[in-house]
Amino acid sequence: MLNSRQEQILKLLAQHPSLCTKELQQSLALTRARINQLIAPLIKQGLIKKEGKARATIYKLTDKRSNDQIRRENWKLRKKVGELQKALDDRRIIERAKEILIAQFxxxxxxxxxxxxxxxxxxxxSMRDIAHSILSAYEL
Structure with missing residues (x-):
């Protein structure tokens, strides 16, 4: 299981093809020692690879992602789709209520x-509740 800092490291490496320890330090405001502590398990899990030695070390993402990470990403995407679907449904109901008000008044x-x-x-x-009430009254 990855902690939030390790996820941040993976996100940074996804945005930038390769980063050195110093760049990770600056981006995350952590010490070199802490960066190395966070990166060691990621290398062991095969999520990132290390190229070079000492201060010239560069870190890159590998193609392997853990099942936990994939599950977490899928859950976040499903949640986002649900939120967007609800917003779209709300918008549709509000638009229909608006049309009724426009025609009636x-x-x-x-x-x-x-x-x-x-x-x-x-x-x-909520506006959705108000709009739903208007639609219900209009359908009677």
């Missing part, structure tokens, strides 16, 4: 949106 889209915002703030409910 003959107002501009910006005014309809503002009315939804005001109602949301006044009632302490």
């Amino acid at each position: 003959d107002i501009l889209p910006t005014e309809a949106y503002r009315k939804l915002q005001e109602q949301s703030m006044d009632s302490g409910r």
